[in-house]
Amino acid sequence: MTHSDTSPPPSPPPTRAGGLSAVGLRKSFGDKLVLDGIDLNVAAGTVFALLGPNGAGKTTAVRILSTLIRADGGELRVAGHDVAREPDAVRAAIGVTGQFSAVDNLLTGEENLVLMADLHRLGRDEGRRRAAELLRRFDLSDAARKLVSTYSGGMRRRLDLAMTLIGRPRVIFLDEPTAGLDPRSRRGLWAIIREQVADGVTIFLTTQYLEEADQLADRIAVLDHGRIVAEGTAAELKRLVPGGHVSLRFADARSLDLAAEELGGAVQARDDEALTLQVAGDGGVRSLRAMLDRLDSAAVDVEELSVHTPDLDDVFLALTGDGRELSHDGHGHSDDENDDDKARI
Amino acid sequence: MSSLSYTVTDTATMLRRTLRHAIRYPAMTTASLVIPVMLLLLFVGLLGRTLGAGLNAAHTSGSYIDYVAPGIILLGVASGCMSTSVAVCVDMTEGIIDRFRTMAISRSSLLTGHVLSSMIQTTISTVLVIGVAVALGWRPHGGPAEWLAVFGLLELLAFALTWLAVGIGLVSSTPESASNTPMLIQFLPFIGSTFVPTGSMPAGVRWFAEYQPFTPMIETIRGLLTGTRIGDDALISVVWCLGILVAGYWWSSAAFKRDRVQA
Numbered sequence: 001m002t003h004s005d006t007s008p009p010p011s012p013p014p015t016r017a018g019g020l021s022a023v024g025l026r027k028s029f030g031d032k033l034v035l036d037g038i039d040l041n042v043a044a045g046t047v048f049a050l051l052g053p054n055g056a057g058k059t060t061a062v063r064i065l066s067t068l069i070r071a072d073g074g075e076l077r078v079a080g081h082d083v084a085r086e087p088d089a090v091r092a093a094i095g096v097t098g099q100f101s102a103v104d105n106l107l108t109g110e111e112n113l114v115l116m117a118d119l120h121r122l123g124r125d126e127g128r129r130r131a132a133e134l135l136r137r138f139d140l141s142d143a144a145r146k147l148v149s150t151y152s153g154g155m156r157r158r159l160d161l162a163m164t165l166i167g168r169p170r171v172i173f174l175d176e177p178t179a180g181l182d183p184r185s186r187r188g189l190w191a192i193i194r195e196q197v198a199d200g201v202t203i204f205l206t207t208q209y210l211e212e213a214d215q216l217a218d219r220i221a222v223l224d225h226g227r228i229v230a231e232g233t234a235a236e237l238k239r240l241v242p243g244g245h246v247s248l249r250f251a252d253a254r255s256l257d258l259a260a261e262e263l264g265g266a267v268q269a270r271d272d273e274a275l276t277l278q279v280a281g282d283g284g285v286r287s288l289r290a291m292l293d294r295l296d297s298a299a300v301d302v303e304e305l306s307v308h309t310p311d312l313d314d315v316f317l318a319l320t321g322d323g324r325e326l327s328h329d330g331h332g333h334s335d336d337e338n339d340d341d342k343a344r345i
Numbered sequence: 346m347s348s349l350s351y352t353v354t355d356t357a358t359m360l361r362r363t364l365r366h367a368i369r370y371p372a373m374t375t376a377s378l379v380i381p382v383m384l385l386l387l388f389v390g391l392l393g394r395t396l397g398a399g400l401n402a403a404h405t406s407g408s409y410i411d412y413v414a415p416g417i418i419l420l421g422v423a424s425g426c427m428s429t430s431v432a433v434c435v436d437m438t439e440g441i442i443d444r445f446r447t448m449a450i451s452r453s454s455l456l457t458g459h460v461l462s463s464m465i466q467t468t469i470s471t472v473l474v475i476g477v478a479v480a481l482g483w484r485p486h487g488g489p490a491e492w493l494a495v496f497g498l499l500e501l502l503a504f505a506l507t508w509l510a511v512g513i514g515l516v517s518s519t520p521e522s523a524s525n526t527p528m529l530i531q532f533l534p535f536i537g538s539t540f541v542p543t544g545s546m547p548a549g550v551r552w553f554a555e556y557q558p559f560t561p562m563i564e565t566i567r568g569l570l571t572g573t574r575i576g577d578d579a580l581i582s583v584v585w586c587l588g589i590l591v592a593g594y595w596w597s598s599a600a601f602k603r604d605r606v607q608a
Contacts, residue, residue: 066447092449102440106366118358119450147369163444
């Protein structure tokens with residue numbers, strides 16, 4: 001068989017069920033309860049995202065499922081093996097890329113990969129071949145012989161993931177894989193993750209980036225204070241929060257008053273300083289036209305109109321109570337209006 | 346493959362990794378080679394005449410380097426081994442250890458790799474230090490059997506101290522503390538019979554110097570290579586080494602397991 005330098009290497013199909021499940025997973029550190037009996041079910045060959053604010057217990061869940069620490073209770077199976085009773089069988093089937101890069105800074109990128117290949121006992125030639133292949137695929141060939149301590153953040157993440165993939169794991173744990181990466185590197189990693197899924201690998205991902213979960217995950221669970229507060233597809237979760245709204249901005253206080261009077265009960269919120277009204281509505285063309293007609297007939301001029309459809313941010317804020325711990329910018333409770341840039345007219 | 350051959354393969358892989366680190370970041374070479382060579386130059390070149398004169402009046406004949414070389418060789422072994430704690434601590438505080446722990450590899454291979462690497466480096470440095478001592482005028486007169494015994498004792502000491510150093514590395518929270526703690530042990534040969542006979546020391550220090558582990562080892566090596574009396578010192582040395590080995594190994598194993606259960 002021949003294949004060109006750029007084509008991804010063919011991966012063997014997963015030989016056994018590659019999913020994972022947890023029933024009643026519990027863990028405390030001292031008297032601090034971190035995971036309060038969570039249930040998870042991830043089908044083989046799918047992407048599952050565990051979403052939650054800092055301190056929700058995401059990393060603890062990954063560390064337990066990847067055999068790094070023991071659970072206090074619960075029935076856990078990964079790739080068909082019991083995590084507590086057969087940790088080595090689980091380890092042979094998984095790959096883990098943690099939040100902090102797990103690379104050897106005193107080795108070169110190539111040496112790191114060969115080290116992993118040797119620990120997977122791939123054999124000298126096969127190990128070197130895989131290492132070269134992954135370096136090429138992860139755009140690290142030029143830096144292959146440089147010490148990892150000289151790599152940029154994005155390069156380290158790519159190398160980290162390459163080291164995880166060299167043993168062809170059937171289940172991959174990714175703990176906030178794109179935290180701190182620039183948008184381009186993030187998209188690159190997403191592409192790599194999708195390739196793995198296409199090869200039948202199961203991905204268990206934690207993230208606090210809602211867009212990431214939305215982009216990648218088949219199913220999403222929202223973890224808050226050690227409990228799963230919601231689970232479903234991105235679309236299902238979005239349906240959990242009340243429909244969207246339309247935001248209207250006016251030129252002056254008089255117009256704002258008139259409009260508020262005219263629209264009456266449909267007004268959800270009013271901001272006298274920003275001269276905006278938040279009006280219930282899904283942003284459909286018909287309802288928008290009806291609303292504008294009413295304002296027109298009352299001789300009120302609308303300066304600006306924007307439509308806000310519910311996204312995972314709203315789900316997250318509604319479910320976890322306090323979204324302030326989220327790492328991305330500008331998503332507090334008070335400045336919702338500023339974020340309504342989805343469909344500015 | 347059997348689990349034994351897994352252990353051997355993984356240990357060889359980890360040993361290659363640690364040796365590569367040693368070449369890139371030769372801190373240990375500094376400790377086990379440069380320090381003893383500097384001490385040789387200091388005590389033989391600078392202080393040797395005065396110290397030798399004082400020594401000859403009381404105890405031995407021959408030049409001072411014959412007296413001081415065995416102790417400095419041993420000091421090099423001790424400080425070389427103890428620097429393993431930094432390497433182990435760095436491994437434990439970096440993310441790579443979590444990767445190793447989620448792989449189906451031999452658990453002990455990481456630590457065994459460190460220990461073997463330390464033994465290899467220490468052996469090479471020791472040979473070089475002996476070479477420097479000979480170049481400076483040391484004339485040991487032991488036969489092959491004596492030299493074999495000297496290396497046997499030094500390797501046993503290196504093995505024992507390295508496991509102790511691994512333990513220190515595992516329980517240290519930062520590489521800085523992993524580098525400071527072993528200094529207590531690296532300093533011990535100074536308060537022993539390395540540079541002057543214990544008989545010349547004040548009572549309290551003398552008591553300590555006579556009963557601390559390095560003095561009987563120094564006396565054993567000195568006896569083997571320069572013909573002074575050994576007596577019980579050989580046996581006491583071996584017992585000390587075995588004691589340190591058992592304690593260090595047990596401590597390291599416990600600390601390595603404990604680390605896995607916590608955070």
